[in-house]
Amino acid sequence: MSRKATNLTKKKIFEYCMKSFAENGYSNVGLRNISEGTKLSIGAIYYHFSSKEKIAQFLYDTAGRLILNEIKTAVENAADDREALKSIILVLFKLTEEDPYLMKYVLYTKHKDFLPKAQPICSTKPFEYIKKFIKAKIKEGVFEDMDVLIASSLIMGPIIRIIQLRMDNVLKGDIRLYAESLLDGISRSIFKKQI
Amino acid sequence: MSRKATNLTKKKIFEYCMKSFAENGYSNVGLRNISEGTKLSIGAIYYHFSSKEKIAQFLYDTAGRLILNEIKTAVENAADDREALKSIILVLFKLTEEDPYLMKYVLYTKHKDFLPKAQPICSTKPFEYIKKFIKAKIKEGVFEDMDVLIASSLIMGPIIRIIQLRMDNVLKGDIRLYAESLLDGISRSIFKKQI
DNA sequence: ATAATTATAAAGAACGTTCGTTTTGTTTTC
DNA sequence: GAAAACAAAACGAACGTTCTTTATAATTAT
Numbered sequence: 001m002s003r004k005a006t007n008l009t010k011k012k013i014f015e016y017c018m019k020s021f022a023e024n025g026y027s028n029v030g031l032r033n034i035s036e037g038t039k040l041s042i043g044a045i046y047y048h049f050s051s052k053e054k055i056a057q058f059l060y061d062t063a064g065r066l067i068l069n070e071i072k073t074a075v076e077n078a079a080d081d082r083e084a085l086k087s088i089i090l091v092l093f094k095l096t097e098e099d100p101y102l103m104k105y106v107l108y109t110k111h112k113d114f115l116p117k118a119q120p121i122c123s124t125k126p127f128e129y130i131k132k133f134i135k136a137k138i139k140e141g142v143f144e145d146m147d148v149l150i151a152s153s154l155i156m157g158p159i160i161r162i163i164q165l166r167m168d169n170v171l172k173g174d175i176r177l178y179a180e181s182l183l184d185g186i187s188r189s190i191f192k193k194q195i
Numbered sequence: 196m197s198r199k200a201t202n203l204t205k206k207k208i209f210e211y212c213m214k215s216f217a218e219n220g221y222s223n224v225g226l227r228n229i230s231e232g233t234k235l236s237i238g239a240i241y242y243h244f245s246s247k248e249k250i251a252q253f254l255y256d257t258a259g260r261l262i263l264n265e266i267k268t269a270v271e272n273a274a275d276d277r278e279a280l281k282s283i284i285l286v287l288f289k290l291t292e293e294d295p296y297l298m299k300y301v302l303y304t305k306h307k308d309f310l311p312k313a314q315p316i317c318s319t320k321p322f323e324y325i326k327k328f329i330k331a332k333i334k335e336g337v338f339e340d341m342d343v344l345i346a347s348s349l350i351m352g353p354i355i356r357i358i359q360l361r362m363d364n365v366l367k368g369d370i371r372l373y374a375e376s377l378l379d380g381i382s383r384s385i386f387k388k389q390i
Numbered sequence: 391a392t393a394a395t396t397a398t399a400a401a402g403a404a405c406g407t408t409c410g411t412t413t414t415g416t417t418t419t420c
Numbered sequence: 421g422a423a424a425a426c427a428a429a430a431c432g433a434a435c436g437t438t439c440t441t442t443a444t445a446a447t448t449a450t
Contacts, residue, residue, distance in 0.1 A: 006398085006399075009399085009400090024308075025222070025305050025307070025308040026222075027220070027221075027222030027223070027308070028222070028308060030434070030435060030436080031435075031436060031437085032434080032435085040400075040401090041400060041401040041402060042401085042402075042436090042437085043399090043400060043401050043402065043403095043438095043439090044399070044400045044401070045400095046436095046437075046438080047398085047399060047400065048399090051436080051437080052435095052436065052437090053436095108305060109305075110220050110303060110304075110305065112220070113219075113220040113222070113223060123363070123365065144380075146376055146380070147373065147376065149357070149360060149365070149366060149373075150353075150357070150373060150376050150377055150380060151380075152356075153352075153353040153356035153357045153360070153377070154353045154377075154380040154381070154384070156352075156356060157348075157351075157352030157353035157354070157355060157356035157357075158345075158348040158349045158352035158353065159352070160352060160356070161347075161348035161351060161352035161355070162344070162345070162348045162352075165344060165348070168318070170318065170344070171344060178342065178344075178345060181341055181342065181345050182345055182348070182349075185339075185341070185345060185346075185349040185384040185385065186349070186384065188383050188384045189349070189380040189381065189383045189384035190380065201424085201425075204425085204426090225408075225409060225410080226409075226410060226411085227408085227409085235426075235427090236426060236427040236428065237410090237411085237427085237428075238412095238413095238414095238425090238426060238427050238428065239425070239426045239427070240426095241410095241411075241412085242424085242425060242426065243425090246410080246411080247409095247410065247411090248410095391450100392449100392450085393448100393449085393450075394447100394448080394449070394450085395446100395447080395448070395449085396445105396446080396447070396448085397444105397445085397446070397447085398443105398444080398445070398446085399442105399443085399444075399445085400441105400442085400443080400444090401440100401441080401442075401443090402439100402440095402441090402442105403438105403439085403440085403441100404437105404438085404439075404440095405436105405437080405438075405439090406435105406436100406437090406438100407434100407435080407436090407437105408433105408434085408435070408436100409432105409433080409434070409435075410431105410432100410433095410434100411430105411431080411432095411433105412429105412430085412431075412432105413428100413429090413430080413431090414427105414428090414429085414430095415426105415427080415428085415429095416425105416426085416427070416428095417424105417425080417426075417427085418423105418424080418425070418426085419422105419423085419424075419425085420421105420422095420423085420424095
């Protein structure tokens with residue numbers, strides 16, 4: 001089956017580039033690096049991707065889609081609002097622990113460097129979805145009444161920061177252990193007080 | 196005055212590179228770009244900096260020192276703890292508005308890409324200083340008792356996030372207008388409740 | 391069913407550019 | 421006239437991409 005073989009090599013390119021771009025930066029990874037790392041010829045790589053930029057494009061789209069799906073199902077299956085928030089934290093923390101290169105690629109790579117019409121990370125699909133969720137909760141009166149971007153920053157800011165601390169190896173252990181404590185802090189900052 | 200002329204051209208290189216690295220990314224800015232942008236020859240640039248990497252190194256150190264000083268004086272002159280926190284926010288927001296390229300360079304540039312033994316942003320001097328401040332406040336019982344890195348994330352995470360939203364032009368206006376609202380949120384998450 | 395043909399997949403050398411750096415030379419400044 | 425400041429050409433290496441060739445698999449014809 002040639003199709004299967006094709007997909008396998010494409011996956012090999014995908015995985016190596018995700019890892020290498022995340023670790024070394026897009027500009028520091030050349031076609032010859034990719035060729036060595038995947039044990040494929042440059043010709044083979046160009047057979048599957050028409051340019052280096054297309055690889056990055058593909059990584060970006062795939063990563064975005066994956067994260068969005070994970071968050072979506074987590075939020076939709078949550079019992080209440082606090083659980084939904086917890087789910088978001090845990091999904092992102094889980095991805096950080098189990099697929100760190102994906103997370104590094106998404107959060108660290110300056111996509112503007114190679115994607116011509118770059119949408120900043122914060123305008124990407126997963127974050128747009130979360131923003132909508134927050135907007136709804138403010139309208140419902142669950143969250144304190146404030147600018148949605150402030151609320152979004154109060155929620156996502158600390159989460160992303162912890163993830164970065166983990167990726168920079170400042171935090172050495174599994175960050176899922178911090179989820180509850182972080183959730184407490186975030187909750188205090190945005191949930192409306194009970195009277 | 197030859198020394199003065201030297202410092203002027205060095206400053207010209209400094210300022211153009213700060214702006215250009217921040218906007219286009221270190222790897223996308225070549226010596227020929229710098230030469231054009233500064234109206235200096237490549238030889239002149241190499242007379243002042245022994246390598247391209249040294250320029251980035253110099254920018255990094257200068258920016259770090261500048262931010263640290265601004266934060267230090269702001270915190271030391273604050274009347275109380277809440278004011279200190281507010282000062283940190285306002286100093287960083289002010290820098291974002293008045294020196295956006297410096298802020299972009301510090302927050303966006305992947306320093307690991309060109310600085311061999313890269314210390315992550317979070318371990319940089321200004322952030323270390325803030326971490327110490329937070330640690331003290333936890334010990335004093337001013338902040339809730341929690342892991343210092345969690346507290347640090349709850350404080351710095353939202354601030355940095357707002358700054359990024361501004362730099363990505365998602366937030367269009369002066370972010371200092373959001374300082375109070377952000378401070379409220381952050382305060383709720385970390386200050387110990389009064390009984 | 392086997393042979394011929396055609397796509398597909400992969401290899402690797404070669405191309406033209408651009409990169410950071412070096413070298414050599416010229417103009418200033420004291 | 422010596423040192424400092426700048427200019428500009430040239431260097432080798434590395435870059436992304438293209439081109440030509442070869443092996444393998446799939447399809448068709450006999």
